[in-house]
Amino acid sequence: MTLTSVARACALASLLASSAFAAVVPAGVTLHPTQTLIRNNGSEPESLDPAIAETVGANNITRDLFEALTAVDGDGKVVPGVAESWKQVDPTTWTFKLRQNAKWSNGDPVTAEDVVYGIRRFLDPKTASKYAATYGVFLLHGKEVAMGKKPPAEAGVRAVDKFTVEIKTPFPVAFLPQLVSNNNLGPVHKASVEKFGKDWTKPGNMVSNGAYVLRDWVVNRSVVLEKNPQYWDAKNVQLTRVTYLGVEDGNADVKLYEAGQNEFVYQLPPGTYEDMKKKYPKEVRNAPMLGLRYYDFQTQNPVFKDVRVRKALTMVLDRDILAQKVTADGQIPAYGIIVKGMEGADVVEYEWAKWPMARKVEEAKKLLAEAGVKPGTKYTFSYNTSEYHKKMAIFAQSEWKNKLGINLELEAMEFKVLVKKRHDGAFEMARDGFIADYNDATNFLALIRCDSDQNNNFNCNKKGEELIVQGERSTDPAKRKQLLTQAAKLIMDDYPIIPLVQYSLPRLVKSYVGGYSLLNAQDRFRSKDLYIIKH
C-alpha cells in the first residue's frame, strides 16, 4: 500500500467517524406522543443469535438488538457503531477504537474482548453458523478456523487493549468497515451466553448492546423489542417499542396493514403494485436494492456448452417489457452482473443492450444457426413454485418461442428441491436471485467465479478469475475497481447467467413513519433510524 492510499483510507475513516448519527429528526417535524411501530418482517426469524442469524428477517431484528463495530444508517452509509473510529494501519491490518460509553443492556461496558469473543464464537465450528466460512475468508485464518483446522483463538482478531480491536485480513479487504457492520461479526455478551447456553436468546435472558432489548417472543406471532436505556445513543432513539410480525402471506400482510394492525408491509404481493400506488400514493415506498434476478445456464450441460446458444437466448428477452408489464413493480432492467449502486466496480452492460429488438433477434437467430440449434429445440427451465417466478418464466417462454422458435418446458418445484438441483448442477436452466450481503462488487462476482460455492452456472473463466484475485490484492481503490470491472465484463462475455432485473422492494409504510429512506439499497432499516410523525 502506498502512503497516499493509507492517507486516503485514514481520511475516509475519520470522515465516516464524524458523519452525522442517525435518528436525528429533521427540523420542523413534530413527533407523535406515542413512538411505537409494528413492522412485518416477512417471516419468523430462524434465530436471534447474531452468530446464527442468516436470513434478512432475522438480521433485521438482530440489527436492532445488537450493534456491531460499524453500522449502516438509514441511507445505507457505513457509520460508526460500537467503534467510534477505525483505521487501516497496513494493507492487511485494521484497528477499531471502541467508544467507552457503549454498554450492554445489563450495564456492563462493551469491551474489545466482547468483540473478539463474538467473532471467535461465530467462526467456531461448534457454533455451526452457516455464514462462518462466507465471512471467515476475510479474516486471517478465518476460513481455517471455520473448517476446524485451527482453533478459534488463531483467527485474525485480537484485543489490543480494553477498547481497541485489531483485525488482520489474509489480503487487503478494502470494504472491511462495511463488512463488520454485519452482526455475525459483532460483540456478544459472554457471561450470559455461558450462563444460559442455548436459551440465552430468550426474553429475560438476553443481554444485548443495541438500541433495543428483547421484551417478548412468541414464535409465528411476534418479537417485541423495547428501547434500551443503556444504549450509548439512546437520546437519539425515538421508537420506544417495536413489534416485529412474522406474517409470510403477502395478502394477510396487506389486510393487517389496512386494518391498522401493521404499519409496515414487508413486501407487496405480486401484481398489486399499480393498484396500491393508486390507492395509497403516499404509503407505497419502493427502493431499488442491491439484488439481481437472473437465470442460470448449466454451462457444463451439453445443451448449453456452446456460448453462442447462451448469448442468443440472453439477447432476445425484452427486459423493458419484463420490468414494466410482467413484474410491473418498479424493478430495473439489468444487462450485467454488477447492479446499480454497487461499490467496487462499474455497471457494465452488454454492448447489444441498446440495440433495437429486431437487430437483436436477427443476431440471435444467426448465432443459433451457427451453433446448429434448430427452431423447435426444447430446453427445460427449473424454478421454485411462486406466482412471481411463474409469471417471469412464462414471459421468457413466450419470448423465446415467438422470437427464436425455441420451446421451453417449465418445471416448478419446491424451493429446497431447486437449490439442491442448482448446487448439484442437475438442470439445464434455472431461476436464481441474489441480494448483497455487503456492498462490494466481490459479493456479486462470487456468483460467477471459479470454485465459488455460489457459482450455480459451473462456468470458469481463468483470465477473469485472475483479474479478480489481482483486484482483491490491490490496495489502490481505483486500480481495484478497474480490475474488478474488467473481470465482470470478461466473465459475463461467457454468458454464464442471464441477468434480468435489479430487485426493488415495493412495500407499504404508513405516511407517518419518518426516517424511511429510499437510498437504503440493502434494505437494512434499523428501528433507531425511524420515528413516528404526529398524525
Next chain:
Amino acid sequence: MWSYTLRRLLVTIPTLLAVITVCYVLVHAAPGGPFDDERKVSEAVLANLQAKYHLDQPAWKQYLFYLNNLVHGDLGASFRYADWSVNDLVAAALPVSLTIGGVAMLVSLVIGVGLGIAAALRQNSLADHAVMAIANVGSVVPSFVLGPVLILVFALSLRWLPAGGWDGFGSPAYMVMPIALLTFINVATIGRVMRGSLIEVMHSNFIRTARAKGLPTRVVVLRHALKPALLPVVSLVGPLAISSITAAIVTETVFSLPGIGRLIVNGAANRDYTLVLGLVVLITVIAVALNLLVDLAYAALDPRIRY
C-alpha cells in the same frame, strides 16, 4: 369397557411406531435437506451443522436416537427455529390450535345437528332448501377464499374484528373469525349427514310404532330417533377433528395465527425433520385418541354395541 380401552391404547403403540417409521423415511427421502439454501454451505460448515443435529450418524442410528429421545418425551431440536426445541414450539402452538379447533368443533356440532334436524323434519320445505344451500356453499367454497372474504367484511369494512393475529387467550376477538370459518366448513358436513341420517331413521319401523302409539313428534324425535340418527355424525367427529388440523394450515395462514398448522407448513418446506416428525407423532396421538372416544361414544348411543 376398561379392558377394551386398555387394549385400544396398547394397539396405539405399534400404530405410532409404524407412522413414525414411514414418516421418517419419507421426510428423509424428500429431495433437498435442511441445510440446502440459496447459498451453498461449504463442506466444512455442512459437517459442523450435521454434527450439531446428529445427521452425521448412519440413518439407523439417527432413527434409534430419535426413538430413544421420544420415549423420554424429547422431540428434539428444531432446524428451522434454531433457538427452540420442538417441545417448546408444540407447547406454544398446540393450545392455540386446540382452542380454535375445539371451540369450532363444539359450535359446529350444536349448529350442524340443530340445522340437520330442522331440515330433516321439514324435508323439501323452504327451510330445508335454505339449510342445504348453506351446507353446499360451505362444502364448495374453499377456506382460502372464504377467510379473506370474512376479513374484508368484518375487519376492513365493518371494523368489528381484527384482521388476524393473536393476542393471547384473553382476547377472544382474535378467535371469532377463525372459529367462524372452521365452524362454517364443519356445519356444512355435519348438517348434511345429520339430515340424511334422521330422514332415514324417521322412516324406520320403530319410529312408525312410536308414532302409532300417539307420541308427539318432539318426543318421537328426541327420545327415539335422535340417538340412532346421531351415530353417523359421531363417526364423522374423528375425521372432522383431524381435518380441522389440516384446515388450520389454511386458516392459520389467512389469519396469521401462531398455531401448529403454520409449524407443519414451515417444517415441511424447510425439511425440519424433527419438527415434522414431532407434529406427526402429535397428530397421530390425537387421531388415535379421538377414534377411541368415538368408539366409546358408539357404545353409549347404540345399546347393541358393548365392549
